[in-house]
Amino acid sequence: MAKTAQSEELIFTGIPASPGIAVGPIHVSARGFSAPEIYEIAENQVAEEQSRFQEAVNITKKQLKDLQERLESLAGNSESEIFEAHVMLLEDKSLIERVLQAIEKRQQNAEYAFYAVMQNFLEAMRRIPDAYLRERTADIEDVSQRVLRNFKVDEESTHQLPDGNHILLAYDLSPSDTASMNRRQLLGFATEQGSVNSHTAILARSFGIPAVVGLEASVIQVTALTPAVIDGYSGKLILNPTIETLEKYINLAAEKERQSDELAARKDEATDTKDGRVISLSANIEFLEELHELTESGAKGVGLYRTEFLLLNGSEMPDENEQADAYKRVAEAVSGEIVIIRTMDAGGDKLPIEPLTEPEPNPFLGWRGIRVSLSRPAMFRDQLRAILRASAHGKLAVMFPLVSGLSELLQARDMLNRCMDELTREGIPFNEKIPVGVMIEVPSAAVCADLLAPNVDFFSIGTNDLIQYTVAVDRVNPHVADLYKPTHPAVIRLIKKTVEAGEAHGIWTGVCGEMAGDIRLTPLLLGLGVEELSVSPKIVPRVGQVIRSLKYSECQAMADEVMKQTRSQHIMDLSMSLAKKCYPDLLD
Ligand code: PEP
Ligand code: MG
Numbered sequence: 014m015a016k017t018a019q020s021e022e023l024i025f026t027g028i029p030a031s032p033g034i035a036v037g038p039i040h041v042s043a044r045g046f047s048a049p050e051i052y053e054i055a056e057n058q059v060a061e062e063q064s065r066f067q068e069a070v071n072i073t074k075k076q077l078k079d080l081q082e083r084l085e086s087l088a089g090n091s092e093s094e095i096f097e098a099h100v101m102l103l104e105d106k107s108l109i110e111r112v113l114q115a116i117e118k119r120q121q122n123a124e125y126a127f128y129a130v131m132q133n134f135l136e137a138m139r140r141i142p143d144a145y146l147r148e149r150t151a152d153i154e155d156v157s158q159r160v161l162r163n164f165k166v167d168e169e170s171t172h173q174l175p176d177g178n179h180i181l182l183a184y185d186l187s188p189s190d191t192a193s194m195n196r197r198q199l200l201g202f203a204t205e206q207g208s209v210n211s212h213t214a215i216l217a218r219s220f221g222i223p224a225v226v227g228l229e230a231s232v233i234q235v236t237a238l239t240p241a242v243i244d245g246y247s248g249k250l251i252l253n254p255t256i257e258t259l260e261k262y263i264n265l266a267a268e269k270e271r272q273s274d275e276l277a278a279r280k281d282e283a284t285d286t287k288d289g290r291v292i293s294l295s296a297n298i299e300f301l302e303e304l305h306e307l308t309e310s311g312a313k314g315v316g317l318y319r320t321e322f323l324l325l326n327g328s329e330m331p332d333e334n335e336q337a338d339a340y341k342r343v344a345e346a347v348s349g350e351i352v353i354i355r356t357m358d359a360g361g362d363k364l365p366i367e368p369l370t371e372p373e374p375n376p377f378l379g380w381r382g383i384r385v386s387l388s389r390p391a392m393f394r395d396q397l398r399a400i401l402r403a404s405a406h407g408k409l410a411v412m413f414p415l416v417s418g419l420s421e422l423l424q425a426r427d428m429l430n431r432c433m434d435e436l437t438r439e440g441i442p443f444n445e446k447i448p449v450g451v452m453i454e455v456p457s458a459a460v461c462a463d464l465l466a467p468n469v470d471f472f473s474i475g476t477n478d479l480i481q482y483t484v485a486v487d488r489v490n491p492h493v494a495d496l497y498k499p500t501h502p503a504v505i506r507l508i509k510k511t512v513e514a515g516e517a518h519g520i521w522t523g524v525c526g527e528m529a530g531d532i533r534l535t536p537l538l539l540g541l542g543v544e545e546l547s548v549s550p551k552i553v554p555r556v557g558q559v560i561r562s563l564k565y566s567e568c569q570a571m572a573d574e575v576m577k578q579t580r581s582q583h584i585m586d587l588s589m590s591l592a593k594k595c596y597p598d599l600l601d
Contacts, residue, residue: 022253025228027203028494029248030214032601033223034266035201036259038238039252040179041132049124049161051238054116062116065164066123070103072163073156077103099156108134121238124164131157136184180241182250188212188363192300192325196220201243203228203250210477210497210527211489212362218530218549219299225250227491246601272598276554280311284557286539290565293545294557295351297525301339304346306550311557314350314408316473316547317525318343320396321357324364330357330392336399344407351408353450353473353525353547354400356393356425358382358414362489366392377478377487382415387424397432404444412450412473417457419464426468454478454526459507462514472515473547476526480504499528500584505541505575512542523547532559532599537588539565540572555599562596 040051054062081096102108108130115126131153138150177198183190185206191213199222207213207226217224223245235252242251242262246269251258284294295316296307307315323331323339331339343352359366360373360381366389373379386393400411413425426449436443451468453459454475462472476499481488483504486497498504508524515522523545528534530548532555538546539560548556571591578584592600 020253022251022255022258025203025225025250025252027225027228027248027250028207028209028491029245030207030209030211030226031217031222031224031245032269033201033221033243033245034262034269035180035223035243035245036254036262037178037180037200037241039182039235039241040238041129041182041235049128049164050122051125052122053238054120054122056120059117059120062123062126063113066112066116066127067109068165069123069127069160069163070109073160074100074103076159076163077156098152099159102153102156103160124161127160128157180243182235182241186213188216189325191216191220192322196222201225201245203243205229206489206491208489208491208494208497210481213489215297215477215527215549216299218551219297219303221551227494229491273554276558279558280554282557282561284313284560286560286563286565286568288564288566290539291544292539292560293523294553294560295353295523295545295547296550296553297547298343298550301342303550304343308346310550310553312347312550312553314347315343315352315354316523316545317412318352318354319358320355321359321363324357324359324366330366330396333395333399333402336396337402340400340403340409341406344403344409348407351410351448353410353412354403355412355414355452356383356386356396356400359385377481383413383421383425384415386413387421387428390428393425393428394432397429398436401429401432401436401443401447402441404447405442409444410448410450410470412452412471414452414475415455415478416451416465417455418461419468422451422465422468452525453507453511453522454482456483456507459511462511463517466514466518466520469520471520471545472511472522473545474508474511474522474524474526474543476504476508476524476528479507479526480528483507498581499531499534500537500581500588502579502581502584505537505584508538508543509541509572509576516542521545530556532556532596533585533589533592535559535588536563536568536571536591536595537575537584539563540568540570540575542572559592559596559599562599563591564595567591567595 077096077100112127112130115130116123119126135150135153138146178200179198180200181202183202183204185204186202201223203225205228214224214226223243225243225245225248228250239252240254242254242258244262284292286292293313295314296310296312297317298307298315299319299322340354358381360379361377366385400409403409413422416422433445448470450471450473451465452475453462453472458465459479477488480497480499484496484498484501486493488497512522521544524538524543525547529546530552535556546556571587575584575587
């Protein structure tokens with residue numbers, strides 16, 4: 014690893030988002046403008062790099078002055094003033110001096126030294142409680158990006174990260190950033206923002222990338238290439254780890270690997286409780302690349318295929334044929350087991366289906382899930398036809414996300430029926446009895462579960478959203494993460510109500526939110542009558558072992574006690590005490 018200016022061990026604590034240990038050099042990716050390549054320079058190259066920086070600044074100033082003149086002739090003085098402000102920034106002596114010093118002190122290339130200084134400056138500005146100053150950050154990003162474009166590159170040089178493998182430290186990462194990362198070189202990531210139920214964290218767990226989120230003010234303090242450890246179990250980012258720290262983590266990683274090998278050896282055993290309650294354990298997937306892992310995991314089929322991730326392959330949803338191929342591939346990969354294809358749930362913290370003219374003020378309360386599908390019938394029709402066509406090749410089921418009540422469900426079913434009629438007329442085979450499910454993830458749907466149940470074949474509870482909407486806590490906002498309580502009595506009541514409505518109508522209820530993989534809560538979910546758990550393929554063997562260690566009758570008795578509780582913590586304690594009794598070794 015590269016040497017760094019700072020050598021004292023520094024520990025930042027955040028939220029553990031994806032288990033695992035990563036050890037490697039830090040690569041910083043901050044906000045606003047993209048990070049340039051980084052490389053170390055020799056002492057005798059410092060002056061040369063400093064003059065490359067000065068030259069880039071001079072070129073930029075000249076461009077800005079030209080732009081200013083052109084705009085002045087077109088639009089007058091006031092419009093062109095913005096460029097004057099940009100030029101003034103580049104004439105700020107203290108800023109220029111800081112970059113020159115950074116090149117010398119960090120012994121890093123000029124682009125990166127400039128980038129790091131500007132990022133620190135921007136992060137400091139973003140934290141100032143003055144709206145006007147915060148808004149100016151966009152101008153600074155703009156001019157910084159311009160300077161970066163103006164660095165002259167020596168074509169001969171091919172600078173690479175000294176070791177391509179790295180830990181990414183970012184202010185925030187979107188689910189699409191996470192999905193498109195070069196995973197071969199990514200050892201782990203840490204972000205200042207984010208929370209455990211964001212889709213970024215969910216993807217990290219699917220990919221098995223150790224991750225910590227919600228680390229306040231870490232980006233601002235880090236020098237690129239600093240040696241670091243990510244502890245995805247306890248949510249720590251450790252900079253400049255000591256030899257003892259490194260040893261501790263290397264041992265911990267080995268111990269975890271031994272445990273997971275043991276669990277993997279039992280992955281094909283049935284997932285019945287000790288007293289014979291059959292629980293179906295399936296997997297959540299986002300990408301076809303996960304199919305291999307899915308089949309290896311021992312999962313019984315797919316409980317949730319998040320089809321909106323198909324949007325990452327292009328700017329829009331693939332056409333009917335491409336989708337039919339994708340769904341058929343999943344069905345064939347898990348032959349004989351049920352594959353639940355969830356119709357697209359774009360929006361919220363995931364990609365929108367189409368560029369929005371304006372950002373939504375409250376994306377999680379906005380245009381997402383079934384609302385998007387119902388308002389884009391042609392696209393919805395393509396997806397439903399594709400699912401139906403693929404249903405001729407395996408045991409597919411279809412499921413609708415973010416349904417808030419009966420009318421949306423009936424509209425969706427109506428579209429499904431029309432697609433069936435079309436395919437029948439066209440003589441295209443499909444399963445006429447394809448099971449249809451609905452996600453219970455909006456409190457109104459849980460409250461009206463008795464109205465929905467006669468119209469579906471199963472319920473799948475999306476606890477990630479159900480919790481956020483029930484307790485009004487944004488699932489991706491670290492500032493309110495403490496209030497996001499899976500065991501809030503209101504959440505538990507809604508789960509129970511849903512299961513009971515399902516039982517009354519002879520349909521099963523599963524859980525496909527992250528709560529299904531939280532083994533502290535498996536006793537509670539089973540006790541409430543949940544019959545299916547769908548979790549990330551990585552943790553299927555562990556959850557399977559948990560189910561085999563439990564007695565359904567004990568879970569039921571505990572769940573009865575839970576219904577008398579008034580506090581989240583007491584509910585968590587009750588479930589945990591059964592977990593500790595039945596599988597102490599499996600709890601982290
Ligand atoms: C959920 O909300 O629990 C769920 C499984 O859906 P998603 O995480 O994709 O919103
Ligand atoms: Mg959801």
